[in-house]
Amino acid sequence: MDKDTKIYIAGHRGLVGSAIWKNLESKGYTNLIGRTHEELDLMDGGKVKAFFDAEWPEIVVVAAAYVGGIKANNTYRADFIFRNLGIQQNVIGESFRHGVKKLLFLGSTCIYPRDAHQPIAETELLQGPLEYTNEPYAIAKIAGLKLCESFNLQYGTNYMAVMPTNLYGPGDNFDLETSHVLPAMLRKMHLAKALMENNWAVIREDLDRRAIHGVTGTAGENEILYLFKKQGILPDALELWGTGKPIREFLWSEDMADASVFVLENIDFKDTYQEGETEIRNCHINIGSGVETTIAQLAQLIAEKVGYKGEIRFNPNLPDGTMRKLTNVSKLHSLGWKHTVELDAGIERLYAWYLNS
Ligand SMILES: NC(=O)C1=CN([C@@H]2O[C@H](COP(=O)(O)OP(=O)(O)OC[C@H]3O[C@@H](n4cnc5c(N)ncnc54)[C@H](OP(=O)(O)O)[C@@H]3O)[C@@H](O)[C@H]2O)C=CC1
Ligand SMILES: C[C@H]1O[C@H](OP(=O)(O)OP(=O)(O)OC[C@H]2O[C@@H](n3cnc4c(=O)[nH]c(N)nc43)[C@H](O)[C@@H]2O)[C@@H](O)[C@@H](O)C1=O
Secondary structure (H helix, E strand, O other): OOOOOOEEEEOOOOHHHHHHHHHHHHOOOOOEEOOOOOOOOOOOHHHHHHHHHHHOOOEEEEOOOOOOOHHHHHHOHHHHHHHHHHHHHHHHHHHHHOOOOEEEEEOOHHHOOOOOOOOEOHHHOOOOOOOHHHHHHHHHHHHHHHHHHHHHHHHOOOEEEEEEOEEEOOOOOOOOOOOOHHHHHHHHHHHHHHHHOOOHHHHHHHHHHOOEOOEOOOOOHHHHHHHHHHOOEOOOEEEEEOOOOOEEOEEEHHHHHHHHHHHHHHOOHHHHOOOOOOOOOOOEEEEOOOOOEEHHHHHHHHHHHHOOOOEEEEEOOOOOOOOEOOEOOHHHHHHOOOOOOOHHHHHHHHHHHHHOO
């Protein structure tokens, strides 16, 4: 990859896409292109073709996707499969038609079976049933990686896929209904602390910056209290989802971006297997920290960082999702990349970012 190679980052305003853009810029890449969702709807095949006809990128990163936490995945099941299949079909398809030299597809570790052997190696793919709460999304992501692998095997392309663990970082989604657990907990603890301290200035400021269901800081106290109750934010306690027993692994989004650029710069499809080694020639690499924590432990850690001292309860009537999801990162480590930001420091950094944005 030369520094003036034309690189298209689909989803360059998202959590990971924006971090990949920043990482490439910091490494001296000068010819980056991106389009917002408003400028180019990747579900529109005609417009995606017109974009590729005009731009002819040499490298493509597919970081655009319809993304969300457990509740969003379980609720908008049709959107998760339909939109993700559409986006990746259009972007990977046009990349192929336009002779893109290298493509990086971002999947997710939810592609692996619900009861996969832990830590989960790349070879666990398609070895058992998926977790039902995110099955439509996982099937779309599996299709994306198989699309890459199949183009590689049939047409000799150089498409790679990376499977990140749960991510968090600057620009995260803090919407309490659709977000992932870490940003959701951070915001809930911030609001629960303010409520416990009767600090309405903090609550109103937060809602002004990020309205919840259209409720802003100008709403009446009763309306806000009603909204908070529905979100489990109570004057003396915070009620979180599930049992608190599931185990997750978290990776700072800028580490994820660095790993993605590392794969783009250093790993080709031919490096992911040895001739004759196996009949299966998957092109995916796990990206994670290899460090796990229970959701209950995560809640304690975030409470400590935010300074929330109230009771933390779990509501077992809400879904837990996969009970354990720890990636085996030995392939990534052996290729030469390791994460740098530990969870403790990452939460502090994200909270500082949250308070200032
Ligand atoms: N966040 C996480 O914890 C994890 C993420 N991943 C994967 O990493 C990748 C990036 O995720 P992340 O950065 O978190 O997601 P974000 O939601 O932050 O970013 C996704 C981006 O894609 C854009 N996008 C979505 N639909 C369209 C469309 N139809 N046309 C054009 N642009 C579109 C979004 O724009 P807009 O918001 O305007 O719609 C947004 O900028 C995804 O493939 C995701 O599956 C994998 C594992 C964990
Ligand atoms: C990245 C990954 O992300 C999703 O899978 P997930 O890890 O199950 O999602 P999550 O981050 O939303 O939850 C993790 C755990 O945390 C618990 N939990 C507690 N309290 C809150 C809470 O307040 N909000 C949320 N969101 N979760 C909570 C929740 O019940 C669950 O046990 C899929 O998109 C999947 O497809 C995917 O790829």
